[in-house]
Amino acid sequence: MRKIAVLFGSIVLGLTSQAQTIELEQDVNRDTVISDYGPNRKNFFGTYLGLGAVIGQIDHDFMKLKPVSDRFTFGAYYKRRLNNVYSVLLSSNYGVTVYRFEVSEVMKYNRIRANDVNLDFSNRFNFGRRGNRIGNYLELGVSGMYIFHTKQETKTEVVDNAALYKNVKTELTGLKFIESANYSVHARFGFNKFAITADYRLSDLTTNRVDYDLPPLTVGVRLDLGA
C-alpha cells in the first residue's frame, strides 16, 4: 500500500512540476571531478590533418621530380600520458602522396599517386609544465605503411594539327613497381596544435622493376584538430 502511495505521489508531483521551467541547474560535484581525459591528462584521443612536401631528388639520369611533390594525411591518435614529460601515442592515418615528375615540353604532367594507410607508434617528450593543453614536444617514432592503391597519370599535348584531339591522357593503376608495404621513422616538433613533421622511409618504395627509387624524406606541418 505504501509503495502505491509513493508511486501515486511521485506521479502527482511529476505532473505539477511540468508547469515549471528550469532556467539554470548546476551540479557542483559533477563539475569538480578530476577527469583523466584531456590533452594533458592520462588519456586523450585526437585527430589531425597533415600537409607535407617530398624532399630530395631521384638518383637517375632522366627521371627527375618537380620541386612540389606533396603528401596529405588525415588521421586519429590515442595518447597515453605516462608522466608530465613522456607519453606514448598510437596513431592511424590515411595518406595520399603525389610524386610529380619533370616532363618534356609537350607532356603536361606525369605523376604517381599513392594512397596508403599508416600505423604509427610514437614517443612524445614534452618540454616544461603546462596546463590541460598539448604543450611543446618532440616526438620520435616508427610507422608502418600499406599502399593500397597506386595510379600513374600522364597528359600529353598532341602537336599534330591534323589530329582529331588535342591531348592524350593515360592512367595506369596497380603499379607493380611500387612496394605495398613500407616502414619509416619520424620526428615531430609540436607547438600545441601545430607541429613540424619529418618522415624518413627506411624501405625502398620501388621494386627492382625500375632502376630508381623515390625520395624517402617528407617534411611538413600538422594541425591537431582535437577530439
Next chain:
Amino acid sequence: MKKLVTLLLIGVSFSVYAQDKVWVFFSDKDATGFDPHTFFDQKAIERRLKHGIDLYDVSDIPVNESYVSAVEGIVGETKVVSRWFNAACCLANEEQKAQLRKLEFVTSVKTVNPGATWCAGMEKSGEETGSFEPSEDQLEFLDAQIKRMNGYVFKKNKVKGQGVRIAIFDVGFKSYKTNPAFEHIRKANRIIKTYNFVKKKEEVDGWDTHGTFVMSCVGGIIKGQEMGLATEAEFLLARTETWTEFYSEEENWLAAAEWADQNGADVINSSLGYTFHRYFREDMDGETSLVSKAANMAARKGIVVVNSAGNEGSDNWKNIGTPADADSVLSIGGISPWTGIHTSFSSFGPTWDKRLKPNVTAYGHVIGSGPKGISQTQGTSFSGPLVAGFVACALQSRPAFSNMKLFHEVEKSGDLYPYFDYAHGYGVPQADYFFTWPSAPKPTFKLKETGTSITVERLDTSNLESSSGEAVHYTQWPDYVFYHVENKKNYLDKYFVINPATSWTDKKGVYDDYITEAPSPLVILKKDYAKPFTLRVFYKGYVEEIEVK
C-alpha cells in the same frame, strides 16, 4: 637519413640551450635609506595608516639593487623585480641557473611554468558603431546597466568616486587621450599615471581597445549619460597584457600591482584571467598561481582587487580563472540583461577548494566606448569594471571601511544576499545598501516540509511593488525561484533557478488574457540529495532555509 638526423640534432640543441623563465629569490633587503614618504604616493601612505600597515614593512622595501645587478651580470637582463616577494624574474639556461644558485644572497631559483598562455578571460571588444552619438536604444541600455546596481542612488548622494584612485590593468587603452567618454576625466587631470609593463615605458594609448572599453565601464560618460559609476575617480592605467609575448602576463600583473600600490591605488580592476593554457582546474585554489598570490598581496596592502570571473562558462573549462580564484579578490560574474540571470559565457564557481566565487555579478553585456565610437560588447571583462566603479563609490561613502570590510559589505549589498550560488554569487550589488537599505523583506513564500518533500508555496507579492508600479530594488530579478542545496561541508552540491510557471512571468506581456490558474508550487524531493543538507530558497528578496537531517 642525414637530413633527418640533422633535424633531430637541431631540435635537441634547441631544447638543451633553451632558456627557462625563473624567479630568483633573495635572502634579505637593505633598508638603509628607505623613506616611505618619498617612495610612496601620499595616498599609499594614507591607505597604510588606515589599515594599520607598518610603513617600514619589509615587503615594501625595494629589492637590493646590487643583487639585481649581480643577477643581470649573469643573465643579461631581468624582466620583473618584485619588492613584495624579494625576487627578480629573468630568463636563464641551465648553466646560468647554476651560477645564480651559487650567489650567496640567492635563496632559491625557481623555474616558472613556461607553458604558453593567452589571456583567456578576455573578450575582444565589440564592433564599434563609428559614432559617439548614442542611439535611443544605447542610452536605454546604458541607463539599465547603471540602474541594475541602483547606481543612481550614488549619484543622488553626490558619490561619484571622488578621491578614490582606481588602477586598471589591461592589454591597451587605445584612444584614451582623445575618447569623448573620458573627456571629463582628462579635463580634471584625473589620469594620474600610466605605465606600459610590456614595453617598459609610459605610453599605453594603443595596442588594443579592450582597456578603453573597460575604463568606460568604470567611469565613462557619453552625452551626459554615465557608462560606469566612478565618473569622478582618479585613474592609474597599466598595460600588462600582450597578445604576442606569451610568458609575461602574470609577472607584469605583479609588477603593475606593486606600481599601483606605490602610486596610491585604492581599487584595482583587472579584467584578465588565466586558465587551461597553463593551469588545470585543480590549480584554481587561490594559492597556486603567481597572479593569485600577487592579488592577495595587493589586498594585504589595503587595496580592493576586483577581477572578472572569466568567459569560460560554456566551454570545457567552465570554471573561474586565476586570479579570480584568490580569496581576497572580489570576483565578478556576468548576467544577461535579457534573461535577467547568469549569462552563458560567465565562468562558474566555486574555486577548486569550494570557496564561493564569483562573489557578485553585474551586466555581462554592456555599452562601452572604443576608439571609433560606442557599441555593445560582452564579457565578464565588463561586469568587473561596472563593479569596480561601484566599489569606488562604496569606498567613498564608507571611507573608514578597510578593504576587506568593504569587500564583505559589497557582498552583503548583493540583491540575493544572504542567498548565493556559484553562478551569481550574492547577486548584483545595490547602491542603496550604503544609504537607505530597506527593512527586512516581507515573506514572499512559505516552505512546507513533509516526510518526502519540501514545497515552496509562493504568497501574494503584489504589495512588494510601489504605488507608482516601479519595482523596488530586490525585484529586479525575474520572477524566478532560486534555491540551492548546501551539504554538511558547507558548500553547495546543487543549485537551481526555476521559473515556477512560465505563463506567470508573462503577466505583463501578451499572454495576460490566458492566465486563469494560480501558479503551481515548487516541490523539492528530499531523496534527490544526500542528507543532512540545508535547503535555502530565494524569491523576490526573501530568503528562507530549512535543515534536513
